Amino acid sequence: MATEANVSRGTASRVVNGSLEVSPWALKAVQDAIRKLGYVPNQAARSLVTRRTDTVLLVVSESEDRVFGEPFFVNLVRGLSQELSSTPLQLNLMMANTARQHGKVEQQVRNGHVDGVILISLHGDDPLPTNIVAAGAPVALNGRPMSDIGAVPYVDADNESGARTAVEYLYRQGRRRIATITGPQDMAAGIDRLAGYRAALRGKRGVTRLVAPGDFGQASGEAATRELLAKDPQLDAVFAASDLMAAGAMKALRAAGRRVPDDVAVIGFDDSDLARNTDPMLTTVSQPIQQMGRELAKLLITQLRDPDARLAPVILPTELVCRESA
Amino acid sequence: MATEANVSRGTASRVVNGSLEVSPWALKAVQDAIRKLGYVPNQAARSLVTRRTDTVLLVVSESEDRVFGEPFFVNLVRGLSQELSSTPLQLNLMMANTARQHGKVEQQVRNGHVDGVILISLHGDDPLPTNIVAAGAPVALNGRPMSDIGAVPYVDADNESGARTAVEYLYRQGRRRIATITGPQDMAAGIDRLAGYRAALRGKRGVTRLVAPGDFGQASGEAATRELLAKDPQLDAVFAASDLMAAGAMKALRAAGRRVPDDVAVIGFDDSDLARNTDPMLTTVSQPIQQMGRELAKLLITQLRDPDARLAPVILPTELVCRESA
DNA sequence: GTGAAAGCGCTAACAC
DNA sequence: GTGTTAGCGCTTTCAC
Numbered sequence: 001m002a003t004e005a006n007v008s009r010g011t012a013s014r015v016v017n018g019s020l021e022v023s024p025w026a027l028k029a030v031q032d033a034i035r036k037l038g039y040v041p042n043q044a045a046r047s048l049v050t051r052r053t054d055t056v057l058l059v060v061s062e063s064e065d066r067v068f069g070e071p072f073f074v075n076l077v078r079g080l081s082q083e084l085s086s087t088p089l090q091l092n093l094m095m096a097n098t099a100r101q102h103g104k105v106e107q108q109v110r111n112g113h114v115d116g117v118i119l120i121s122l123h124g125d126d127p128l129p130t131n132i133v134a135a136g137a138p139v140a141l142n143g144r145p146m147s148d149i150g151a152v153p154y155v156d157a158d159n160e161s162g163a164r165t166a167v168e169y170l171y172r173q174g175r176r177r178i179a180t181i182t183g184p185q186d187m188a189a190g191i192d193r194l195a196g197y198r199a200a201l202r203g204k205r206g207v208t209r210l211v212a213p214g215d216f217g218q219a220s221g222e223a224a225t226r227e228l229l230a231k232d233p234q235l236d237a238v239f240a241a242s243d244l245m246a247a248g249a250m251k252a253l254r255a256a257g258r259r260v261p262d263d264v265a266v267i268g269f270d271d272s273d274l275a276r277n278t279d280p281m282l283t284t285v286s287q288p289i290q291q292m293g294r295e296l297a298k299l300l301i302t303q304l305r306d307p308d309a310r311l312a313p314v315i316l317p318t319e320l321v322c323r324e325s326a
Numbered sequence: 327m328a329t330e331a332n333v334s335r336g337t338a339s340r341v342v343n344g345s346l347e348v349s350p351w352a353l354k355a356v357q358d359a360i361r362k363l364g365y366v367p368n369q370a371a372r373s374l375v376t377r378r379t380d381t382v383l384l385v386v387s388e389s390e391d392r393v394f395g396e397p398f399f400v401n402l403v404r405g406l407s408q409e410l411s412s413t414p415l416q417l418n419l420m421m422a423n424t425a426r427q428h429g430k431v432e433q434q435v436r437n438g439h440v441d442g443v444i445l446i447s448l449h450g451d452d453p454l455p456t457n458i459v460a461a462g463a464p465v466a467l468n469g470r471p472m473s474d475i476g477a478v479p480y481v482d483a484d485n486e487s488g489a490r491t492a493v494e495y496l497y498r499q500g501r502r503r504i505a506t507i508t509g510p511q512d513m514a515a516g517i518d519r520l521a522g523y524r525a526a527l528r529g530k531r532g533v534t535r536l537v538a539p540g541d542f543g544q545a546s547g548e549a550a551t552r553e554l555l556a557k558d559p560q561l562d563a564v565f566a567a568s569d570l571m572a573a574g575a576m577k578a579l580r581a582a583g584r585r586v587p588d589d590v591a592v593i594g595f596d597d598s599d600l601a602r603n604t605d606p607m608l609t610t611v612s613q614p615i616q617q618m619g620r621e622l623a624k625l626l627i628t629q630l631r632d633p634d635a636r637l638a639p640v641i642l643p644t645e646l647v648c649r650e651s652a
Numbered sequence: 653g654t655g656a657a658a659g660c661g662c663t664a665a666c667a668c
Numbered sequence: 669g670t671g672t673t674a675g676c677g678c679t680t681t682c683a684c
Contacts, residue, residue, distance in 0.1 A: 244603070
């Protein structure tokens, strides 16, 4: 290619890498040659000398049992992909739940096979992010980690505010016996959504509060609702911390002869596919998942550009989507 | 590393690449050195000379509107990932719907950035697979392509047999006015499922057949059902070519005062999350999605090992999952 | 501003 | 069976 443009390999390389120290003349000659030859740099050769790979590793650290509420994964990936498409960065995918696979991730980093790592759906307080940083690569996390890991930035939806808005909406509708079915309390999303419920009702008089634990799964929503109904048959609203649990709640309510939303209003969380397909359709809190993917990518790109950057968490707003159930 | 083991770089390389022509003595010395030094080969340097990248590209060619029935994507990826984890192959992910992005895929192949390509959720008769093959990389497809592309192997569920089983089940229950809501007839899955419906009823006397078109989406299922009800109010069974459409059907049936399954039995297709969350829970045809992912990976690996391999399509069995709606 | 040359870490062909 | 050697295609000093 250099010969085609009548310049040295060095100059050609300078043009390809956008160096400014090139004469307009040479610039054009090289650019023409590139177009003519359909030249594309060999990534391997480049990596060999730059010691960068232009590769981002997406680690899905998901246990078989807890499958995330589903348009989630595709949408997140779509956001990531969108943001990365304007960079030379490639996306490498790895499912890693076992400790052995986590070890593989660290190894990949340590051996310079990837420039940075994006972690999604981590459990509790996994040491993986810290280990990756120690191994020398920047990390971006999806979802607030349980134990605060100083240097690792994350993206999350504003779970507390979403829950608060939902419960306030129920209150404004005149509901006064408002129950909540919580998510697992060892996950930030579970904790924050419960906090939102509490915040919404704080200082309100004449409101009956009821809390039943769930695990984000459908069955737990059903069971929790039966429990709540037993405790307070007058119950007039349920805020569930996930759509699946809300669907379970509706089922239990129907079985108990309650009409939704007439007797009991129900609100879920996630705005999953399911929410559009229940009968009545579910009022729920939606998160900008695709946007979260984009922010995740941005967080990583920023660190790649400036390794010393200290990034703050990105908290994205949620939105109450009103359908039929409340 | 070679020096650590007191052998030449050549011998070290032979050991690393599992050549048999190495003395046990040298073998051990090198292996010890590897362990001692925590040596891992540099992938870039290796690629540079072997002209392989040990990378498989997963191209998701999905239009924004048609989101696939959802645990689909994660499960497929999980299968792929499982199968690839025992090889040195990495999985590269790319969302590519536009023609421009399709071009990028071809370019990646042509420049040797990937060794093979797996394509999922292609539209109609996309020329992409043929183009990739022409560019010199093996391809494996998910879902039977519309136009038969000779050399490109694919993995698919046995859509026809799944549909046939479902409709036969309705017939055996004594249903005699059996309708179907089809998928889009420009997709193999839509066509095959309709063929299964027809096959199940072929030659049966005293059965009323009713066909209404749908597009796999919920709304189309609802509309089709209203149409069917208008044509034949006596209708006693509906086989929908997707769970979403089945959910829409149930909604329309309920609105028309029919009870499911008492008055009208409903069966869906996909066994998506949704099927477990409708009320009554949906009887549906399940596909082994994760297994499909594994087979997809195998198809590609085989071709990578033997470029001349001529592979037959892999058709995986479906299964009727009986719940409450039929 | 540009050319020349060194070398990134590895494999493969060849000689021994 | 093993050592030697020549690149793979690129970036990056270092002279000029």
